[in-house]
Amino acid sequence: MTEQALDAAKIGDQKLRAAYEACRKVNAEHGKTYYLASMLLPPAKRPYVWALYAFARSADEFVDSLTAPDPAALQAWGNEFLEALSGGPVPQDPAAVATLHTVRRWSIPRTHIEAFLESMQMDATITGYQTYADLEQYMYGSAAVIGLQMLPILEPQTPEATARARALGEAFQMSNFIRDVGEDLQRGRVYLPQEDLDSFGVTREALNARVVTPMIRELLKFEIERTRRLYAFAEPGIAMLHPTSQDCMRTAFTLYGEILDAVEQIDYQVLTRRASVSLPRRLSVALPAARRAKKARKADQQVALPVEDPERV
Incomplete structure (x- = not known):
């Protein structure tokens, strides 16, 4: 392979x-x-x-x-x-x-590489972000530019795909932040904005207690809804890619988005558990997509073949 x-x-x-x-x-x-x-x-x-x-x-x-x-x-x-x-x-x-x-x-x-490395260095010294705008600055280098690095390979068909790719990178990362709250606490980090914690009356001490209180649950619901809005904005960008790239990104879009569903299914217990999309579910999404992707590649190859000259003997 x-x-x-x-x-x-x-x-x-x-x-x-x-x-x-x-x-x-x-x-x-x-x-x-x-x-x-x-x-x-x-x-x-x-x-x-x-x-x-x-x-x-x-x-x-x-x-x-x-x-x-x-x-x-x-x-x-x-x-x-x-x-x-x-x-x-x-x-x-x-x-x-x-x-x-x-x-x-x-x-x-x-x-794009420089922005990514800069954000990785931020993880060495920064353990929290006051506002969502502050977090967006970090996510530009840690997530949005990953989408932008991928974009040439995926062959966008319109410049409008750029903003959608950035948003999808951020949506993927926010999904990880929500899923990994408990794991990130072990590193002394909280990626959910402090202004959101304050809005819902959640303290770091409460997070470190590892008990999902009603206030923490409402905080996580809020972050999930914000992240779903990112996915909604990003979704039209999939159709803006080359046909042979669309099934790849549709699969990633679906499965990463379902991390949020998995968090809800475990009743937001992300402080002590890791929400995940099951292997059977991943395969149920990927296998039909693989068949569609194969057809798209075949169609693309046929388009790329030179047209035979009917006058040629």
Whole structure:
């Protein structure tokens, strides 16, 4: 499967192929929904998605470790990558190697990488955000630019897709923030805006008590509804993508959105439990999408074939 994708992408260099395979493994292990969706893209595009995921995951690991966060290492790693983008030595880290190739292949703006690294550094020192506007600044680098990095690969058919991609990245991240409140508390972080906590009479001490009170439940309901509005704005952007990209993003859209449903199904007990979309449900969404994606790829290949000249003998 990996060999087919790398061959389709015309990636022949053995070091590059090994780097992309390492990225695929990271994606398959840590981002199951994301990986499942990536498999609905044409094989030639899949390696680039794996690279971008692995790059984001690698940066995240530097500051999200519960035992040994290392923001200095993140700074050095990020600087090395940016230097390579400017023509410096190619890094050794497989995620950086593959992402460097991906950025050049798809002309992904350097500013997207810089914004992402800046937000990752914020996780080293910032443990909360006063307002939603403050959180949006963080999410621009940590989530919105992920959507913007993906966009060239997905081949938007109209400039309007850009704003929708940004919103979808934020919706995905807000879904994670809501699901992971309890886990983030272990790192001393709260990503729900302080103004929202204050509005519902919720304190950090109350969150750390790990009991979902009526006030916490109402806070989570509020955040879920806000996030669903992001999904609603982002949804029309799927139809603005190349037909061979739409089933991939529709699957991700559906399954990430259902994280919010899963939070409701466990009665908002996110302080002690992790809400998740079941494997049978993921497959029930992905399998029909895979059939549609295959038809879309076949139709695209037929359109791309040269028309035979009827005058030719």
